[in-house]
Amino acid sequence: MLEPDALAIVKTSEFFASLRIVNSPLKWDNLKPILAKGAGLQLQAWQVRKSQLSLQAMMGGFKGAPADQPEIIVKGGSPVWQFNQDPKWGVREYVPGPFKV
Numbered sequence: 001m002l003e004p005d006a007l008a009i010v011k012t013s014e015f016f017a018s019l020r021i022v023n024s025p026l027k028w029d030n031l032k033p034i035l036a037k038g039a040g041l042q043l044q045a046w047q048v049r050k051s052q053l054s055l056q057a058m059m060g061g062f063k064g065a066p067a068d069q070p071e072i073i074v075k076g077g078s079p080v081w082q083f084n085q086d087p088k089w090g091v092r093e094y095v096p097g098p099f100k101v
Contacts, residue, residue, distance in 0.1 A: 035083070058079055
């Protein structure tokens with residue numbers, strides 16, 4: 001899981017709260033302990049993978065287009081196992097709104 005994935009969870013919860021599907025949106029402080037439970041396992045899986053993607057490649061993202069499909073753009077970010085080393089992990093690109101909660 002990269003930072004944009006975690007951001008998508010937070011923003012989706014804000015959207016659901018604005019529609020009153022959930023009582024309140026998920027906050028970063030609530031999400032980080034949940035993500036921490038799987039961070040070590042994700043790091044271990046990355047370390048044993050034979051075709052290991054570099055951290056720089058993860059940060060840079062991916063852009064490409066198969067011959068028969070439209071272009072695919074995957075935004076890069078720091079992996080979840082690094083959030084203890086970076087206090088701004090996940091929140092550096094967070095923008096409040098536009099949902100009224």
